[in-house]
Amino acid sequence: MTRSDHSLRRRLVWLVVGAILGIGLISSLVVYQRAHHEADELLDTQLAQVAETLLTISVGGEIDHFVEEMHEQARRYAVPIAFEIWHRAHDEGDRIVTSPGHSGFVPPIPDGYSNREHQGKLWRLFSIHDPASEYVVIVGQRHSARDRLARETGLSLLVPTLLSLPLMALLVGWVVNRSLRPVDALAQSVRSLDPGALTPLDSSSELPREIAPLRDAFNALLVRVSAALDNERRFTADAAHELRTPLAALKIQAQVAQRAQPGEAQHHALAQVIAGVDRMTHLVEQLLTLARVEQGAATPPRPYDAAALLAASCAPYRAALSQNRQTLRLEADPGCTPLLERAWFEIIVRNLVANAVNYAGTAAQIRVSLRCVSGRARLCVSDDGPGLSPAARTSLRARFARGDTEAEGCGLGLSIVERIAQRAGAELTLEDGDPRPDGGVGLAVCLDCPHAPFSASDTSA
């Protein structure tokens, strides 16, 4: 299971137990070496003392008596040290005495300390001679004695460490488990979250410093996600409700047509059915546009002729303009292009102009302007229509808001423009428009954004 492979808990236990084991091993090794060294020094000194004592005894002529004593003792105790005494005249010498059980080292033996193999074992030797009496004393001890001493000292440290290791592992496991309990609790509370209602985790309870930021970050994410989710939910609900009225109209008109006698009334109802389908088509198209704007990535725009696009986008409204006896004036700085994708710019212009045509009223004058000033491009659609109060300007930005008007529309145009503005880092404002003959002002909807670096000329330059 991949999950247990990455268990923090298990890794902590292994790491801590391993570290304790490693430290135990290393310190035992160090102690062993240290003990070996100390044993060498101690036993070397002992060897020299024994040799000197034996020499003094030999020179004093009491060696025979001492050796007898030694042999007597050797019958009762194991003698840890071997020695031999030589009397050397010129270069020849005779071994006078050897310690009990000792067969004698093979000469020559150098003065002072030396190592030698004897009967398959490693020995430490010390040789001393008195030039006056020509006695030579050689004392030897097996190396294994020293090794054993060092080993026992080292093991005395290692064994308790090894024996206590399982207990230590249990203890470490318990401590780690205990310390990770808040993580388990946090996981449990995240697991029990209702995906429908993403309420933030309880932030009042005390959490360790290491986990609290995780919870806080998670809560911040929850807030963002649930805001987005709420927005989506509201949108879906709003859209569904918005579809119900045109659907109701379609159904009623169709039923009226079905029941009417052939003639003008039936013809009228059928024409209304067709108009209803057109209106629903428009609503669905606007919804799709909004969805595309929400999902589409803000790609860096490619160059295009904004002034030409502006004129082309306004062209479809010519029939509606003449029907409403409205006029439309276009003012575009040459080469001024907002930093907006071509398709988005077109959607914005269409929606703003459509709004002006629908809501500015009969005989209104509509002005569409695109100006570049000090690095900013500003698109304004202003009219001398009835205008809007500041409160109405705010509420009009809501989705499906149509304002207090009898004019047809699905109330999504401004939402689409606003969403594009947000995505493109542009600013949308509703301002006073052009003055009316009666002293009031119309409405101006303006979009302010950086202008594209690829524009051919810049009026501010």
Next chain:
Amino acid sequence: MRLLLVEDDRLLGDGLRAGLVQAGYAVDWVRDGEAAITALGTESFAAVVLDLGLPRRDGLSVLRGLRSRGDTTPVLVLTARDQLEDRVQGLDLGADDYVLKPFDLDEVAARLRALVRRAHGRATVILRCGDIALDPAARTVMRGSHAVDLTLREFNLLQILLENPGRVMSRRALEEQLYAWDNLVDSNALEVHVHHLRKKLGNDAIRTVRGIGYTVAAHDPV
């Protein structure tokens, strides 16, 4: 039967008006909340068909204003909101019934008939007086065991009178309930309809109260 239709959507309003006229109602159509308040303050209607999302003044506010004046005209609410709280709020504010968009023309007509019937304190569907029986749903009138053929106006006039048995209905009240604003009332049209009704149903069916108006007898004890 005169109705006030309050609906801001041009297509839906137009369709509902046509449909309700087909169903035999006289329909006045207004397209915002303020106009609805004005109409309700000056005229009397058999029932109101009220959309909730309206410009200038929303439907719930119109409803609240109507009920706070003590006006008990039945109100059928048209709503796009199917959430329980939306419906409960409407009913709490004094709506008598609601239909959810998109609705069926027949359903709207049936609910309106039920509202009008309840408003007159009747539990039975068929209106009776003597040997005359009027079925508002089927729009048929029987005299004894014979079906009587009536025009739209005659039928509506008879229904209004049968809904107010024993009460003398003034000419003005009858005209107000019979005709929408856009139908100009001929000064003696009402007399003509009464005359035709008497010819078809018998002279004693409708009694003239001189200088006041017309009435039908109270229900005979069965």
